[in-house]
Amino acid sequence: MGSAALHIARTGLDAQDMRMRVISNNLANVNTTGYKRDRAAFETLAYQTVTAPGAPSTSETRYATGLNLGTGVRIQGTARIDTQGTLAQTGNSLDLALDGEGYFQVQLPGAQLGYTRAGNFSRSAQGLLVTAEGYQVQPGITIPEGTTSITIGTDGTVSAVIPGQTEPSQVGQIQVATFPNAAGLLSIGDNYLTESAASGAVLLGIAGQEGRGNIRQGALEGSNVNVVEELVDMIETQRAYEVNSKMITATDEMLKYVNQNI
Structure with a gap:
């Protein structure tokens, strides 16, 4: 279970790193003639179905929601925003x-x-x-x-x-x-x-x-890059990266505790 959490957090780090790369490219081209900004799009990785919704829970009842465990996230692609520049x-x-x-x-x-x-x-x-x-x-x-x-x-x-x-x-x-x-x-x-x-x-x-x-x-x-908007996205990406990094640290500490005490 711990190794799965580490893997999921790692996918989050990779995805946020790629998003930061997209934002960096936008800011680098803020003065590029005719440049159109890119936006990173995310998607979930495959889910592991432990209990399927609607599966029998007893001889007379069924699970209403089931149990699905995600395996992480990745960058689906980049979309070019074709709004008019000044x-x-x-x-x-x-x-x-x-x-x-x-x-x-x-x-x-x-x-x-x-x-x-x-x-x-x-x-x-x-x-x-x-x-x-x-x-x-x-x-x-x-x-x-x-x-x-x-x-x-x-x-x-x-x-x-x-x-x-x-x-x-x-x-x-x-x-x-x-x-x-x-x-x-x-x-x-x-x-x-x-x-x-x-x-x-x-x-x-x-x-x-x-x-x-x-x-x-x-x-x-001119470029259609909005510097303020990109800076807000940059801060959001940085915070998301830090949270995923803390998840790796927390999971590592949990595994260390198990190894030392159980």
């Missing part, structure tokens, strides 16, 4: 923010497509609209050489004023990606997500249509 004006014409649902689509190395909320784009030497790492925004948009000003509409229409012309010319259309289950996207780091079996296939469309967010030029979306 939009901050930057004044940079190639900084874009999504005001609402959706992701920007970019071409990652190895012909893989990535999706991000971070719209801090720039113009490459070839005139392509690219991310800070040089990954091309998809569908590809080329900004003509000598462009004096760029305007990006809320629907993603990209217009450029070229020398010798008085009217802006449309040079491309930024599309917004959505998914049947955006929570199922796989985080790979560097602010990028990739499609998975759980997310479903990507659905590309025009910003502002079919539930997609509008594009805001000259702005960036």
Whole structure:
């Protein structure tokens, strides 16, 4: 019985340690553009049924509740909280923010497509609209050489004023990606997500249509991490970790007492 209690307390320590890791990652990314906070979800481990509810207690009665003993806890998974972050004006014409649902689509190395909320784009030497790492925004948009000003509409229409012309010319259309289950996207780091079996296939469309967010030029979306909330969660996790640690100490003392006195 004592060894079982030690095992259960150990699972509690492991689970709280992993939750603290999730909170630490949230706080580390408090200033990361477009970052969405994660939340750890717990689940119970298998139960041992000593007496099943409804089993006969006598020839005429049955147990009303039974006796079930839990074997601990574990982290079931992490859920990404996709609430909107604060939009901050930057004044940079190639900084874009999504005001609402959706992701920007970019071409990652190895012909893989990535999706991000971070719209801090720039113009490459070839005139392509690219991310800070040089990954091309998809569908590809080329900004003509000598462009004096760029305007990006809320629907993603990209217009450029070229020398010798008085009217802006449309040079491309930024599309917004959505998914049947955006929570199922796989985080790979560097602010990028990739499609998975759980997310479903990507659905590309025009910003502002079919539930997609509008594009805001000259702005960036901040992280949705609430520092105060994360600190409260951190304290709660620390206390839970201490309680599980004390459970191990108490169980060890009980076993020591049994060994020395019985």
